[in-house]
Amino acid sequence: MLSPQHIAPELAQRALEVKHQPIHLPNCSAAGVEVLLRRDDILPGGNKFYKLHFNLLAARESGCDTLVSMGGAHSNHLHALGIAAQEQGFKLRVLVRGYAHMAITPTLADLKAAGAIIEFVGHSEYRELCQAGYIRLNPNEYFLPEGGANAHGEEGARYIGWAIEQHFGTGVSDVVMAAGTGSTLKGVTQGLNGCAGALGVSVLKGAAGSSLYRNGCGHQPGWKMLWGFCGKGYGRPLAAPMLAFWREFEYNNGVLIDPVYTLKMLWALNQLARLGYWRQGARIVAVHTGGLQGRRGFKQQPETTINNTAALCAV
Numbered sequence: 001m002l003s004p005q006h007i008a009p010e011l012a013q014r015a016l017e018v019k020h021q022p023i024h025l026p027n028c029s030a031a032g033v034e035v036l037l038r039r040d041d042i043l044p045g046g047n048k049f050y051k052l053h054f055n056l057l058a059a060r061e062s063g064c065d066t067l068v069s070m071g072g073a074h075s076n077h078l079h080a081l082g083i084a085a086q087e088q089g090f091k092l093r094v095l096v097r098g099y100a101h102m103a104i105t106p107t108l109a110d111l112k113a114a115g116a117i118i119e120f121v122g123h124s125e126y127r128e129l130c131q132a133g134y135i136r137l138n139p140n141e142y143f144l145p146e147g148g149a150n151a152h153g154e155e156g157a158r159y160i161g162w163a164i165e166q167h168f169g170t171g172v173s174d175v176v177m178a179a180g181t182g183s184t185l186k187g188v189t190q191g192l193n194g195c196a197g198a199l200g201v202s203v204l205k206g207a208a209g210s211s212l213y214r215n216g217c218g219h220q221p222g223w224k225m226l227w228g229f230c231g232k233g234y235g236r237p238l239a240a241p242m243l244a245f246w247r248e249f250e251y252n253n254g255v256l257i258d259p260v261y262t263l264k265m266l267w268a269l270n271q272l273a274r275l276g277y278w279r280q281g282a283r284i285v286a287v288h289t290g291g292l293q294g295r296r297g298f299k300q301q302p303e304t305t306i307n308n309t310a311a312l313c314a315v
């Protein structure tokens, strides 16, 4: 089998350059568990940087000049796609869940500035489109599903797991990441190639998570999915303890995180330490998948002295 380095050398290189930074989580420190934060948030689009790579190659190979995709009004996926489309000279059409009279979000403003055509789709129609997985396309259009969650997306996410394996071999026990559609988890699991366990922390409540199984994660050995750490649910306001944890994490570590994905993942990691889930002396890689652009639209912001301009520019 060809190694990732031969298939997409530039993506492999970017993945290898990402740093792993020791972080302090109170319950993990108390339990003698070492946590390294893999800073994929530094890449433009975080985990979406990986998920878009092979999609854009496929779009080009099929001779399409326009990308079409869908998502919410704060979507990290659409934002990353906007940047990538502009950089690589694609036109972009996005279907956004919501209504034209809604207040424009920072994400949508950036998409407009990047030249994207925005079409609003009401909630029930949006759900139908997602379920059908089909949108009427012109021959020059290439479609990416919500979250970039297709086989090309998974193939890109493999490079995260592969790079961790290159860095640490069997020196880490678990690789933990937030999971939405679960396609990053699936790709990372494949990339790790058995050198460590892959653990997804679902940010979706209940049945919404069943899309994971539609994505085929259910048949993949080497990964686990954890439920029950998503607070009030996807993108919902945070209860006081999680809000306090967010503020303290940023203060202690000098790293900005987003409230929808990475906060939930780190919260789970810390809670699990209290429950005795990790063995003493364990070394864990937690993947910071990015998402800081989406944070701009979030109402409960902790005060921070961290210079977030650099971090936001990196989105």
Ligand SMILES: *Cc1c(COP(=O)(O)O)cnc(C)c1O
Residues within 6 Å of the ligand: 046, 047, 048, 076, 077, 147, 149, 178, 179, 180, 181, 182, 183, 184, 185, 258, 261, 262, 289, 290, 291, 292
């Ligand atoms: C999209 C996203 C995820 C989830 O990725 P999936 O492949 O859908 O599971 C995690 N973190 C951030 C910051 C994201 O934007």
